[in-house]
Amino acid sequence: MFKRANGHRAPRRGRRRLVGAAVALLCVVLIQSASAETTVLIDGATANTQCTAAYPGTVGPDQLSPCQWDMKVINAGAAHSTATGKGVKVGVIDGGIDFSHPDLAGAIDVARSCSFIFSTTPTADPAEIANGDCSNKAAVQDLQGHGTHVATTIAGRANGIGIVGVAPEATIVGLKACTIDGFCFADSVAAALRYAGNQRLDVVNLSLFADPYLYFCANEAGQRAILRDLQSAARYAQQRGVVIVAAAGNEAHDLGHPTIDEISPDWPPDTAIVREVGNNCRVTPAELPGVVTVSASGVNTLASYSNVGGPVDVTAPGGDAGQTTVFGRGRILAGWSSTDATGLWEALIGANRAVTSGGGRYVWISGTSMASPHAAGVAALIRGQHPGMPQGAVAALIRSSATPMSCPASWPTADPRHCTGGTGQTSFFGAGMVNAQGAVSR
Ligand SMILES: [Ca+2]
Ligand SMILES: [Ca+2]
Numbered sequence: 001m002f003k004r005a006n007g008h009r010a011p012r013r014g015r016r017r018l019v020g021a022a023v024a025l026l027c028v029v030l031i032q033s034a035s036a037e038t039t040v041l042i043d044g045a046t047a048n049t050q051c052t053a054a055y056p057g058t059v060g061p062d063q064l065s066p067c068q069w070d071m072k073v074i075n076a077g078a079a080h081s082t083a084t085g086k087g088v089k090v091g092v093i094d095g096g097i098d099f100s101h102p103d104l105a106g107a108i109d110v111a112r113s114c115s116f117i118f119s120t121t122p123t124a125d126p127a128e129i130a131n132g133d134c135s136n137k138a139a140v141q142d143l144q145g146h147g148t149h150v151a152t153t154i155a156g157r158a159n160g161i162g163i164v165g166v167a168p169e170a171t172i173v174g175l176k177a178c179t180i181d182g183f184c185f186a187d188s189v190a191a192a193l194r195y196a197g198n199q200r201l202d203v204v205n206l207s208l209f210a211d212p213y214l215y216f217c218a219n220e221a222g223q224r225a226i227l228r229d230l231q232s233a234a235r236y237a238q239q240r241g242v243v244i245v246a247a248a249g250n251e252a253h254d255l256g257h258p259t260i261d262e263i264s265p266d267w268p269p270d271t272a273i274v275r276e277v278g279n280n281c282r283v284t285p286a287e288l289p290g291v292v293t294v295s296a297s298g299v300n301t302l303a304s305y306s307n308v309g310g311p312v313d314v315t316a317p318g319g320d321a322g323q324t325t326v327f328g329r330g331r332i333l334a335g336w337s338s339t340d341a342t343g344l345w346e347a348l349i350g351a352n353r354a355v356t357s358g359g360g361r362y363v364w365i366s367g368t369s370m371a372s373p374h375a376a377g378v379a380a381l382i383r384g385q386h387p388g389m390p391q392g393a394v395a396a397l398i399r400s401s402a403t404p405m406s407c408p409a410s411w412p413t414a415d416p417r418h419c420t421g422g423t424g425q426t427s428f429f430g431a432g433m434v435n436a437q438g439a440v441s442r
Helices: 044-054 069-073 146-155 186-198 221-239 344-350 368-385 391-400 436-440
Strands: 089-094 171-176 203-206 243-247 260-264 273-276 292-297 312-317 332-336 354-357 360-365
Touching: 044 354, 069 312, 089 146, 089 186, 089 368, 146 171, 146 332, 146 368, 171 186, 186 203, 186 221, 203 368, 221 243, 243 368, 243 391, 292 368, 292 391, 312 368, 312 391, 344 354, 344 360, 368 391, 368 436
Parallel strands: 089 171, 089 203, 203 243, 243 292, 292 312
Antiparallel strands: 260 273, 332 360, 354 360
């Protein structure tokens, strides 16, 4: 998302002004100028009151639960009397996790957490380089916030404060493959996937695409080699039982009919070219075989930014501020890092999208990054119910238990994404909206 080293990107069609652009880490951070009286850090009690009014009927045990319209959509609360993901190990391949976040207290497997940022990785902060030496725990600490948002969506504790995650007794393994500047280079992503396989984690979530190419094209030798390595790493993990869940991406592309990639390579700076891409080109890990690929929905329908198409297995709430008049609240609320060194926390305070509860930081953001961890949380609930279930069967159950969705009744004709398929399998929503309660009652 927020990439300091690469500077600001020009607005693209279908996007509003981006201050922190979603690129490798797939969240959309739109910082709108707010009037002076609204630029305050919201306290948890105020958020509770505002959300209770904005989303009547959205209830839960924690202070910010009334803000969690997303958890209501996927029937997460209803699932928790049956399943909580207790003891299930979920790897978050991302920019690290905040070890001190109060909603992750008792949730983190510190021993297995590891940084795969290398000495050779561009854009890294020196503090996050561990070269896969898992004894360096400090390197896993989240210096931004994206990874903590993902982790708390999956496994935020039901502890009275903040939010409640999809699988509130699951265990989080922090696997850092993305730098402070939001780049997730392919060698780090592949190393994290292989490690997840070696550790036989139950689930991994990847709310990212592997840099430096949005699309890796098989007709170009260098890109083909990277694509093969990522594919091999994903297969290695899957063969060791890991359910791989990934975000579909935020380019508003139809992955079934890609046409243009204008942001690759996104490193080194200013080397991107506008190129035509076809079906020999793939976004990874979203388009790798067997990956549970998740599109993003807002409160009403597909999110404005979400990629769609054949690889999409299911949809989940990623938020879309344009689908509600309630300022900021159509996005997804989850945790943020106490050690964000990028300035994004302060910017989100300025945009009236930051709240504290129980001493923890929380923000409203949106993206397929936010959708994917909802599906990963459902995978964790399933694994908790069925510890021996093969990863492919878990993926199939995520699909078969989803709430079927039809194509939107009306959709802008100018939008390059066209919904195809019938109820139960569409190019926008795959098999439908992930359903935590449905998944644990099979
Ligand atoms: Ca909580
Ligand atoms: Ca897929």
